[in-house]
Amino acid sequence: EPEVTQTPSHQVTQMGQEVILRCVPISNHLYFYWYRQILGQKVEFLVSFYNNEISEKSEIFDDQFSVERPDGSNFTLKIRSTKLEDSAMYFCASRGQGNQPQHFGDGTRLSIL
Amino acid sequence: AQRVTQPEKLLSVFKGAPVELKCNYSYSGSPELFWYVQYSRQRLQLLLRHISRESIKGFTADLNKGETSFHLKKPFAQEEDSAMYYCALSLPRAAGNKLTFGGGTRVLVKP
Numbered sequence: 001e002p003e004v005t006q007t008p009s010h011q012v013t014q015m016g017q018e019v020i021l022r023c024v025p026i027s028n029h030l031y032f033y034w035y036r037q038i039l040g041q042k043v044e045f046l047v048s049f050y051n052n053e054i055s056e057k058s059e060i061f062d063d064q065f066s067v068e069r070p071d072g073s074n075f076t077l078k079i080r081s082t083k084l085e086d087s088a089m090y091f092c093a094s095r096g097q098g099n100q101p102q103h104f105g106d107g108t109r110l111s112i113l
Numbered sequence: 114a115q116r117v118t119q120p121e122k123l124l125s126v127f128k129g130a131p132v133e134l135k136c137n138y139s140y141s142g143s144p145e146l147f148w149y150v151q152y153s154r155q156r157l158q159l160l161l162r163h164i165s166r167e168s169i170k171g172f173t174a175d176l177n178k179g180e181t182s183f184h185l186k187k188p189f190a191q192e193e194d195s196a197m198y199y200c201a202l203s204l205p206r207a208a209g210n211k212l213t214f215g216g217g218t219r220v221l222v223k224p
Contacts, residue, residue, distance in 0.1 A: 003156075031210065033209070033211065033212075041216075042214050042215065042216050042217070043157075043201075043212075043214040044214075045212065045213065048209025048210070048211055050209070056211055058211075095210070101159045103159075104149075104158070106156045107156070
């Protein structure tokens, strides 16, 4: 069964550094998402992406965040200047057309020091 | 704004006992409701969605619009049901179809 894959599984970065989290959605999917889960808290929506543009973003997704689909297979989340409070598990998800459900990746654990 | 509440953080039951995970939502329209499950060290997986009205792994969930609830039930819990369960909501025809999650309920099925 096709899966959403995320790399790396764990990223440790110094505060203030840029970080890029990578996702390969399921190949025929058209809608892409990033969520995050701070330890002990809810899974929170960050951004959705369709047809090469952001379709919705949350309050969390400020100017420090950006998403890109650079080559038709990868879907990346960039945090420009990381803060301690960016430490969380970041999940990528994708879904196909119509009413199909979202499929999630394993997540990337981001630790900011 | 829509919200999903799972009042129990932890449910501990014995194998063979019934289990019910509560989920309440706040939204005035007709959302789509889901249950996702996360087994130890695995990804979030879709367990159920209300529009399919299926029973998966013995679990069922009924959308009660009057009570704005989507409780998950299984009559006889198994040890392999031990996992984290998340109730989630999305708004049909919304721009991105984002999911709004509850806080999750950890289920521990004891032998």
